[in-house]
Amino acid sequence: MGKGTLYIVSAPSGAGKSSLISAMLETSPTYAMKVSVSHTTRTIRPGEQDGVHYHFVEKQHFETLIARGEFLEYAEVFGNYYGTSRVWIEENLNKGIDVFLDIDWQGGRQIRQLMPSAKSVFILPPSKDELERRLNARGQDSEEVIAKRMAEAKSEISHYTEYDYVIVNDDFDNALIDFKAILRAERLKQDKQTDKHKSMLSALLAE
Amino acid sequence: MGKGTLYIVSAPSGAGKSSLISAMLETSPTYAMKVSVSHTTRTIRPGEQDGVHYHFVEKQHFETLIARGEFLEYAEVFGNYYGTSRVWIEENLNKGIDVFLDIDWQGGRQIRQLMPSAKSVFILPPSKDELERRLNARGQDSEEVIAKRMAEAKSEISHYTEYDYVIVNDDFDNALIDFKAILRAERLKQDKQTDKHKSMLSALLAE
Numbered sequence: 001m002g003k004g005t006l007y008i009v010s011a012p013s014g015a016g017k018s019s020l021i022s023a024m025l026e027t028s029p030t031y032a033m034k035v036s037v038s039h040t041t042r043t044i045r046p047g048e049q050d051g052v053h054y055h056f057v058e059k060q061h062f063e064t065l066i067a068r069g070e071f072l073e074y075a076e077v078f079g080n081y082y083g084t085s086r087v088w089i090e091e092n093l094n095k096g097i098d099v100f101l102d103i104d105w106q107g108g109r110q111i112r113q114l115m116p117s118a119k120s121v122f123i124l125p126p127s128k129d130e131l132e133r134r135l136n137a138r139g140q141d142s143e144e145v146i147a148k149r150m151a152e153a154k155s156e157i158s159h160y161t162e163y164d165y166v167i168v169n170d171d172f173d174n175a176l177i178d179f180k181a182i183l184r185a186e187r188l189k190q191d192k193q194t195d196k197h198k199s200m201l202s203a204l205l206a207e
Numbered sequence: 208m209g210k211g212t213l214y215i216v217s218a219p220s221g222a223g224k225s226s227l228i229s230a231m232l233e234t235s236p237t238y239a240m241k242v243s244v245s246h247t248t249r250t251i252r253p254g255e256q257d258g259v260h261y262h263f264v265e266k267q268h269f270e271t272l273i274a275r276g277e278f279l280e281y282a283e284v285f286g287n288y289y290g291t292s293r294v295w296i297e298e299n300l301n302k303g304i305d306v307f308l309d310i311d312w313q314g315g316r317q318i319r320q321l322m323p324s325a326k327s328v329f330i331l332p333p334s335k336d337e338l339e340r341r342l343n344a345r346g347q348d349s350e351e352v353i354a355k356r357m358a359e360a361k362s363e364i365s366h367y368t369e370y371d372y373v374i375v376n377d378d379f380d381n382a383l384i385d386f387k388a389i390l391r392a393e394r395l396k397q398d399k400q401t402d403k404h405k406s407m408l409s410a411l412l413a414e
Contacts, residue, residue: 124408127407128410154412160408161401163397165392165396165397166396166401166404180388181388182395184384185388185389185392188374190329190372193372194373197331197375200331200375201331203334
């Protein structure tokens with residue numbers, strides 16, 4: 001069995017990143033894949049599950065993990081810690097599981113430096129108008145918040161060139177096929193195949 | 208429109224390379240792709256078509272092309288020239304067409320140096336027994352020739368680590384899906400997408 005790949009996935013809000021990741025997980029029974037679950041010290045909320053929405057840990061434990069260098073990145077927000085565990089990710093990669101890290105360009109840049117074997121995917125909306133339409137269709141933001149999100153979107157999009165792959169989410173089904181093709185192709189990379197087919201290759205090359 | 212990709216495709220005889228390439232061309236109406244057609248100075252044979260099986264040219268013309276540096280590689284065999292035209296390949300890549308170059312590891316190594324943007328795919332049989340079975344099933348070779356092909360196969364396979372991607376052709380349909388995933392994923396690489404979606408990207412990043 002070969003090692004999994006860490007995927008840094010970024011997109012402006014409204015490009016369809018979460019829907020694409022969810023659809024990937026639901027429709028790909030063949031492949032082992034997971035979304036990276038962050039650690040946090042904040043209190044668990046009704047409806048949340050430990051290990052699903054977050055790994056909920058005590059502050060003291062979180063600080064021990066920091067001291068041990070177990071986080072790829074972490075931040076303190078309103079007195080609570082949030083972090084991405086390198087150990088959790090590597091355990092999964094070693095099991096042959098692909099891990100998705102849903103993160104913005106700044107976090108992506110940090111991860112890329114710490115885990116150079118990670119692959120990165122940027123998801124683009126087909127146009128500003130369509131992005132605005134999608135943000136409005138959610139019905140959860142005021143006009144002011146949407147204007148702010150549109151400005152943030154432009155800033156996020158300006159970093160798309162730092163990514164290995166770019167998916168244009170115009171048609172959702174097509175974008176999902178794109179995403180799947182990337183995962184399938186990455187598993188066909190020579191080093192992954194060498195790992196996966198060790199005994200077959202020894203037999204082919206034996207005297 | 209983005210530029211096409213040159214694919215160096217190698218495999219031991221009997222791994223199914225030609226069948227996979229033919230199936231790709233037949234079943235991919237969405238993508239523009241072609242097999243590289245070599246130039247030769249040998250006489251056209253009954254049933255062959257100029258521009259399909261070879262580009263048939265006069266010896267003097269071939270030598271002019273050599274002098275102009277138009278070949279990625281060429282060889283003289285029994286007094287006839289055979290060569291791979293860089294110009295023909297680049298014309299097609301510039302039209303956004305993916306070009307397959309069916310070549311052995313030695314040719315592949317030369318091409319990789321001359322066209323570093325080429326991607327390479329190695330096709331493996333699942334086992335020696337299966338390879339031998341396929342060579343026998345063709346019914347065109349003597350036992351002696353098959354023994355020779357098996358030895359050559361091992362030598363060819365020993366170079367698979369020089370390739371970007373490895374496809375194990377155990378199940379043909381599965382191998383074809385693998386091949387298509389590689390092409391689709393390569394078209395999603397950031398530089399290709401930047402080329403393809405120039406105006407969309409300018410609009411997304413405009414004030």
